[in-house]
Amino acid sequence: MSRASYALILCVSLFTMTASLAAKDDHSYVDAGLLRLAQNKSQQLYPFESPALQQRFENITTELRCLVCQNESIADSNAPLAKDLRDEVYYKLQHGYSEDEIKNYLVDRYGQFILFRPAFNLSTVVLWIFPLLVLMIGFLILFFQTQRKPRHGNKT
Amino acid sequence: MKRIKYFLPLLIFIAIALFFWKGLQKDPHEIPSALIGKPVPAFNYPALTGNQPLTNKIFIGKVSLLNVWATWCPTCYAEHAVLLDIMRTPNLVIYGLNYKDDRTKAEDWIKENGNPYQAVIYDAKGTLAMDLGVYGAPETFVIDKKGIIRYKHIGAVSPNVWETKLKPLLEKLNHE
Structure with a gap:
């Protein structure tokens, strides 16, 4: 034995x-230069009034999985669906939704799979x-x- | 009894290997719908043809399929022939959800290829599709008489999928 x-x-x-x-x-193998480039790009496409909100937008979009190209976040992906989801997150942030509310909204529609870090609950406890x-x-x-x-x- | 211990690592290995092998057979692009068992979300959208707007009430009373399609989706062409075949199934209504499409193109597509749909919801921006958790086309929802989503098929409805998955389910739902 x-x-x-x-x-x-x-x-x-x-x-x-x-x-x-x-x-x-x-999905954290991102070099700092690329990240800054992506942030600059998103600041032009999705302008926010406050840097805090901008930061929150970046946090949420990098935490959400693009369901088409599954190892990319919706912040990185060029898929049309990722763009729709980015637009939705942007719209919701601009209208005062919290980070959790936005995540729950998307989980209700696409399931836990959309989160790179699935929530801890009954269905994910084994995971x-x-x-x-x-x-x-x-x-x-x-x-x-x-x-x-x-x-x-x-x-x- | 002692002997079994020697084989334990092998048994564990086989169990894990089987588990992973099973996992590899699955298509990672098929994400189960989060809406199974939930009612179709409330909506009010224009129809592709005609002036009458369509609401979620259209799904009440009959078992129906909601097929998500678009003219930019090559697989939808192949699927279309199958839908035209199955549209004659008794006690079945097929609705279409035209997803992020150009209206004229979609209308022409229906004219040229035939119309298997009772009505087509025109969702130019894909907002209803987002409420339904659609992430591509084609996708097909099976909706029961009460308007509850019971199943979602991802990818084209092939004759095989129809015979083995959708048809038996529809028959079951018709008897509910």
Whole structure:
């Protein structure tokens, strides 16, 4: 049991750790220059009176998935649908909607999939908890395995 | 009993592999609709032809399909022939939602290719489509007699999709 299970536990824990890290980094590989360029572009297309609102617009649009080109945010995507969604977010921000209200509005229509970071609720609980759970189980097995005294007569 | 332990890693591996293999069979572009089980959102839109505006009340009383189409959508051409075939199905009404299209082009398209629709909602800006969570064309909603969305098919309705998915569902809904 021992070596094989250690190897397995290590693999599973490393896998879950990298998987959850990768999920978190999903769309943050943007170099600063490009980001500024995109921000300048959006400031021209979607002018706001206050920089705070402008910032909120950028936050929301980078957090929303374009459903056509699924690994792009609606801020980055050139798909016509992404433009419609940007327009909708812009309109709603200009009319005093909060960030949560806008996100809920879109989730009601397109589902949790539109959020790069799905909300924590009953339907997404497995998604959030599972990697952690596997990791915990791995550590538990590891713990109990190392606690056990080596038996006599066994090789290694 | 001891032996089983040795095979445990292999079994776990097989379980995970099966899980991922199953996941790979799915088309990531098919996003399940968030509106299943919910009524068609209230609307009042112009019809593509005629002056009478269309509202969400058109879906009350009969099982219907709402087909999202546009002249800029090549797949819709292929689908159109299938819709013309199935329009004769008893107890079925097909409505169209013309999505972000040019009105004249859409009218010509209907004239040239035939009209499977009871009526076509003209949604120039795609605002109703957004309320319906549409993210492309074609998409087809199945709506029951009470105006509740029961299913959404993403992509073209092929003869196969009709026979295996939509037709059985419509028959079931007609008996409700």
